[in-house]
Amino acid sequence: MKNNRGMRFSIRLKIIIMSIMINILICTVMGITIYRFVHTSYVKSASEDTLAVTQIAAKQLNGNLLSLLDAGADDSYANTVMLEDMAQVVSSANISSIYTAGTRNGSLVYLSRPVSDGIAIGAGVESAFQAGMNKALTSDGYVSTDINKAASGAHYITAYAPIFNKAGETVGILGVDYIVDELVNSLNAIVRTIIIIGIILSAVSALVSILMAGGIVSGLNKVERKINDLVSNDGDLTQKIEIKGNDEVTDIADGINSLLEYIRDVVSSIYTSSSKLSGSVDTALDTTIKTNDQLDTVSATMEEMSAAMEETSASLQQVQGSTSKIKEDVQGMYSSVREGTDYAGRMEQRAMEMRQHAEEETNLAKEAADNMADNLNAKIEKSKAVEGISGLTQTILEIASQTNLLSLNASIEAARAGEHGKGFAVVAGEISSLATNSADTAKKIQKISDEVISTVKDLTDEATKMVDFVREKTVDGYLQLMDTGIQYQEDAKKISEMLKRMETASQNIESSMNIVSDAMDDVSTAVDESARGISDVAGAVSEMSDNMNQNREVVNENANIAQQLDGEVNKFKF
Structure with missing residues (x-):
């Protein structure tokens, strides 16, 4: 088999040229x-x-x-x-x-x-x-x-x-x-x-090289002819190169025979593998088509899930907005309840102070009434004697002064009592007028002694009535005011306790709303991550679908290659 590769240098020419050059080199070195x-x-x-x-x-x-x-x-x-x-x-x-x-x-x-x-x-x-x-x-x-x-x-x-x-x-x-x-x-x-x-040795060396090259090339020509025979027999790998001798050319022939045997085994293995490859390629092609269809279904499902996750995310955002509003309302309610608790505490304190003050005033009124009664009784007993008119007059003036002071205190306490102290204020006013009249009368006693007994008797009756009135009206009013203060204190205490329970409940609600808000944030984050994950999965599925399409094309190419390989292998005889 000839190849067009430009100028050709045969092995014989190479051996001759190499031998001559080596001989020239040796002769030159030896000559020098x-x-x-x-x-x-x-x-x-x-x-x-x-x-x-x-x-x-x-x-x-x-x-x-x-x-x-x-x-x-x-x-x-x-x-x-x-x-x-x-x-x-x-x-x-x-x-x-x-x-x-x-x-x-x-x-x-x-x-x-x-x-x-x-x-x-x-x-x-x-x-x-x-x-x-x-x-x-x-x-x-x-x-x-x-x-x-x-x-x-x-x-x-x-x-x-x-x-x-x-x-x-x-x-x-x-x-x-x-x-x-x-x-x-x-x-x-x-x-x-x-x-x-040197020239003579070169000529002799060239002649010897020609003879040696002829022997070597002769064996190589035999190998070449045998190889051409193998090629011309349409891939018949059962042929062998048979050359007699015991030199390197024979070794080359044996090596080529071993190579042919190895190629025969390789071609046989390729033939078997090619058949299996054809079946595998068909199976892979069917699997690829089915997988591609399934990937299309998965891709559509991923798109639906992505849309659902987007809707869920929007709903969660609305819920988060409502939760934030409720949280703000609860915080406002907590502030209001806290203010009410403080006000109830102050109200309870005022009720307690009012009760204590009413109790003190009641005791003072009782003591003043008892003193007034004792003094009146004593003065009345003394007023029975005419000789004690001046002393009684002075005593009456002192009693009138004290009564006027008590009337003033009663008016002040009636003003503090509000609506409940209006009747007591009238009585206090009358007592004040009576004290004034008593003082005037005491002054007139010195001028009108003949009217002393009658006036003393009337004064005794009126004083008795006044003491009874003071005991019945003023002390009872103070007792009612004290009872009202006690009830007011208990009501304020109950209101304070109720507001404290509401405050605790508001705190618990606020804590729960914080937990709910945090949970909603976590859920929103998880939904967003899930949405991104679904989007990534959808992208990966789409990319996988593209890869499967490419894989199908590659499988088709492999199928064509397998068919071509079967055609090439069938050309050989083994």
């Missing part, structure tokens, strides 16, 4: 390693040879003459001899350049040097060379491991060796640029050899 090892060995050997040649050449030079050289001594005898000796060294060895240097005035300067270099004696040494020269001045020599290239194209290695005078003192150094072209040529030849060997 070998080259570095050979390069290091050759350069080390050439450096040692260069240092040895330089040390030998330095021993051939005259150190005493070198110590005489200084700036401006280019044409001196010492410089001429030094140049000749240096020319002999160059002719006997493969040297590109030779020169001497030394310390003058604390600085490194060039000394004897071939004229062709164009550098005079005393010229300062470049800073790049000073480190090596200083090392050579304090040791047996110094050689660089770097291969440099001259302007002429020659390759060289630089070495420095100390020059001694006859006393064995270091007077300068000899610098030699030793030619190593043969070394460079040898290294280049080695590089070429490594490259050629």
